[in-house]
Amino acid sequence: MADRIRAFDWPATPLGPLEGWSPQLKAMVELLLRSPLPMTLLWGPEGILIYNSGYAVISGARHPGNLGRSALDAWPEAADFNRHVIAAGRRGESLSFKDQTLVLYRNGVREEVWMDLNYTPVLDAHQQPVGILAILTENTTRVQEEQRRQRAEASLREANERIQLALDAGAVIGTWMWDVPRDHFTGDVRFARSFSIPPEELVEGRALSQVVQSIHPDDRPHVEALIGDALRQGGPYRAEYRVRQLDGSWLWLEANGHVELDAQGQALRFPGVLLNIDARKKAEMRQAFVLSLTDRLRTLSEPRQLLAAATEMLGRKLGVHRVSYAEADLTAGETALLASWSEGPDTPGDGLETLAPGFTARLEQGLTVVHPGGGGQEPGAVLAVPLLREQRLRAVLALSQPGPRVWRPEDISLAEEVATRTWEAAERARAEAALRELNVTLEQQIRERTQERNRLWELSLSPFLVTDLEGHWLSASPTWNQALGWTEKELLGRTSLWLSHPEDEARLREVTAQVAGGQKVQGFENRLRHRDGSYRWFSWWAMPSEGLVYCVARDVTAEKQRQAELERTQEQLRQAQKMEAVGQLTGGIAHDFNNLLAGIVGALNLLDRRLKAGKLDNVQRYIEAATSSAMRAASLTHRLLAFARRQSLDVKPTDINARVVSMEELLRRTLGENIVLRMALEPRLWPALTDSNQFENALLNLVINARDAMPDGGKLTVATSNTHLDEAAARAFDELAPGDYVLLSVSDTGQGMPPEVIARAFEPFFTTKPIGQGTGLGLSMIYGFVRQSGGHVRIESQVGQGTTLSLLLPRHVAEVAASEEPLPGEPPRARLGETILVVEDDASVRMVVMDVLADLGYQAVEAGDAQQALPYIEGRERLDLLITDVGLPGMNGRQLAEIARQRRPGLKVLFATGYAEGAAVRGGFLEPGMEMITKPFSLEALAERVRAMLPFP
Known part of the structure; x- marks a missing residue:
């Protein structure tokens, strides 16, 4: 051992010579040198380092200098951490750290490292701590790779958010991203062009205050207020406003975005997209202007008042200097001014005077006449809209202003519509005035009334019609020829049924009968055949009077096509x-x-x-x-069948409390020690109608979800209660009938769910868990099972406050009989002569079932479908049980069972199925003597079920 220690080239240490070491120290050093794991021994109160080659690699350039030194001196940058470890070891405590972050200078440079650290005290013969054994595993590379992966995923999520916003919005003309804390606003090239900003400036980023300067001053306060609300509340943002263009015009845009808040409610990011709504907004404003003009004209009865009001409203709308309305006769070279409006002092020569005799007019596209300025006058811009009747010029609406102006198509179109509407209103006003003056003679009244009626019919854009009570056309305005292509001669004397679409004839007869009975009709719509064979949609107003029916129709074909x-x-x-x-x-x-x-x-x-x-x-x-x-x-x-509500449920009266209590020990083991389980069960709980096995699976799934929502521990409560839903309460639940229900709730004190997660919680394969830690079918399975049972599921959750998920199950009005669990043992065998017919279209499944039955001693015969099974059923051989799949080709298993029971009354039938749409609830599918087993099933379960259906006498 001494030679192996010297291989580290130890310097002199305060441990003394090797031969003076204690047996404990020698044993620990021997363990170090033999271990393949990076290990070190912190010996004595100073934590003297004795380590192996694995720890030497972790030490880097500080090896071998650290051998024999105190850990406090060897790693000064981690002195406080090591001092805590040595103190704990001296007290006999073990410590463990997972992914501990340390800042070290082991190679002369600052390094941030991650390690798994485990410290165990070393005891002497008197059980007193004399050192600490440390096992180290460096995870720096793994953690750094994980951090890089998380950053990449965050970047991908950000990109996906922007793409999704663009896809959801449609008609996108630009995207933006605002880093709110840094006030760093960036946008793509299309955004920059829309805001008349150089693209390179938005690519580099601007402050938001610089960007909003392009918004119309009238719209800016509202937009800034909406942005402020979004920053405070988070979530979606939408605003409509005008933006200045390079040519000085204003473009209508719609901005759609989403503000992301941090945990403290502060805005972090604000991505969004721009939509071009210019055409729609201008169409809306035009429609609003036309409606306003119509309302204004409706209050006036004198023609000159109508024309004066129209010229003023049009002039202010288009921002021109002068608008004039005049009757005109080009053949005579004369004009008569009827009404005129001017913004500010009147300027000679810039209005209708340009139409005076001696000036040349140029007609463009048959719609507008553009005239130059008068002789010697400053050149100006003039737009004149002619009103033609019977191919003759009757009136002119002129718009003018000093200096050049480009008349935009929408300006010309609006001027044309105002000219037409106003002139028609003036014509109607004149007609009404004339009708009021028809008091001279009867002949004069009749003559003028006829003339005015003819003029109204000729000028009106809406088709007029007079019929008798049977619906025969007596008089039709000329507009019908334009609308349908038929001449007046071809239409008169016929009924609308001649032109009606076949699908509309029944309704047309009903409406004709209503009008004949004296009722008014408004808004009736039908289709009439055009001369070219196509059909046009019309909306009708009809009123009977003195044996006649007066009708006005409106062509709504274009509206129907748009719809x-x-x-x-x-x-x-x-x-x-x-x-x-x-x-x-x-x-x-x-x-x-x-x-x-x-x-x-x-x-x-x-x-x-x-x-x-x-x-x-x-x-x-x-x-x-x-x-x-x-x-x-x-x-x-x-789970998939439960989500689709197509699984086969064995719905029976169930004691929910008994099921919960029987699972209590399993639930406690599932939750672990850091989660407290509390039971709050209603002692007088009603029985429920449900599948007990599916209920237990659902409860276990709910408890597992609650556990995962409390990674740091917490409290979970399982509660039951009785509840009654009246009509109003039942309407709050989709497709739920009023009545008595049993309520089971599972409440946790975990992280909670935001609204967008609650909205998707029951979707298949939707999960908030990391990849590999959940299929996303748990809640969807629970939802399908409960709805199939006739109940409902409800989620109540608040972020940071926990979640309560409640199951409502239908009440059963009778008591529940106590169930007995079967005892495990050897599969029951057959009695002599017992015969079973197996009908299964899958050859592999049929082979397995036949082999199992043969091993158990049954006489078994097989058939691949119902047709092959009928000879066995109709024969005279003994037959005790029919095992059949439900989903057979041709005749299904349920139909085969009906035939078998007609031939052999009392025959027992066992259905085997993996999916049976008609057997969603077994209680409505099975008759006495019938049972069902769900594929795949264990062989033991098949043997038990067969034996239970064929009891000993």
């Missing part, structure tokens, strides 16, 4: 969401089943090799591995 397009888009979105859920579900199933199948196939391959080689060692181990993987696959299948 249909919207519905198609929504359906595509729903389909995309369904495909996303299917992809998530199948991906999770494939991942888990591939792992399970790998274990089964691998174990069976190894078992095959061993048996072929005649080697029986490890055979049991491979069998157990394959069986374990298969049972885990079966558990996953049951």
